[in-house]
Amino acid sequence: MDQERTQASTRMVRIHQRLPAFRLMQRARRMLDDAIDLLRLRLDVLPDGLYQPVPGLPVRKAKRAVGSESRWAAMEPVIARLGVKSAMDVGANAGYFPIQLASHGIPTVAVESEPKYVRIATMAVRRNRLDKVAVMALEVSPGTVCLLPVTDCTLVLSLWHHLVREQGLDTATHLLQEIWSRTGKVMFFDSGESEMPESFGLPPMVPTPDAWFREYLQKNCSGSRVEHLGRHRAFDAAGLPADRALFAVIRERPLSPP
Numbered sequence: 001m002d003q004e005r006t007q008a009s010t011r012m013v014r015i016h017q018r019l020p021a022f023r024l025m026q027r028a029r030r031m032l033d034d035a036i037d038l039l040r041l042r043l044d045v046l047p048d049g050l051y052q053p054v055p056g057l058p059v060r061k062a063k064r065a066v067g068s069e070s071r072w073a074a075m076e077p078v079i080a081r082l083g084v085k086s087a088m089d090v091g092a093n094a095g096y097f098p099i100q101l102a103s104h105g106i107p108t109v110a111v112e113s114e115p116k117y118v119r120i121a122t123m124a125v126r127r128n129r130l131d132k133v134a135v136m137a138l139e140v141s142p143g144t145v146c147l148l149p150v151t152d153c154t155l156v157l158s159l160w161h162h163l164v165r166e167q168g169l170d171t172a173t174h175l176l177q178e179i180w181s182r183t184g185k186v187m188f189f190d191s192g193e194s195e196m197p198e199s200f201g202l203p204p205m206v207p208t209p210d211a212w213f214r215e216y217l218q219k220n221c222s223g224s225r226v227e228h229l230g231r232h233r234a235f236d237a238a239g240l241p242a243d244r245a246l247f248a249v250i251r252e253r254p255l256s257p258p
Helices: 002-018 020-044 065-082 096-103 115-127 160-167 169-181 209-220
Strands: 087-090 108-112 133-137 151-157 183-190 224-235 241-251
Touching: 020 115, 065 096, 065 151, 065 183, 065 224, 065 241, 087 096, 096 108, 096 115, 096 133, 096 151, 108 115, 115 133, 151 169, 160 169, 169 183, 169 209, 183 224, 209 224, 209 241
Parallel strands: 087 108, 087 151, 108 133, 151 183
Antiparallel strands: 183 241, 224 241
């Protein structure tokens, strides 16, 4: 009896879907959703515009276009060399890097905690017609880091200094170690450096930020070697231009299965 009811219900759904009125309602709903999404996007990017140059979005200017593009240009050869098959961007912002990865056929999880960026990334994925990006709304903390998947490649870009400010250096280090434990081949990392104000609580980076971060990553990402991928354009807390070092933390031995 249950099977007969299911079959009858399925037939009715298919009949309704073939009706012109039903198709018109679906088309009208999609148009309304698109209009609402565009209005929300214009509100979400006020007053500073979009942070990343995300393709497919009707926003002319992206604050970090040059830095995003130069980082991707530095990361892409490493990704190809290591044969990356899956990826995760922790702190994905508007989704520029997940979209770049998915456009190269790499399934990617975009992890973001800020609601407006979750909306923008979701919209960008849909407008680019990508089926290899999952947008995950999550604030990474000691209680939630276990929810992150294991992937070949992890991006931790412009995130670490926020973790230090919000959760302290020890917790930020613990989270980095946990993220690394879920990274099968390579983790790309950059962070605010000495340009950030004292309120962030960053440790003294001596003798230079490049040297300090190389040692820090080597110490806390066991079984890795660290490659410096140049310095790339960013902005300090006041919005003034700054440069930051980009690192590839490469796993020396295959990641053991969980």
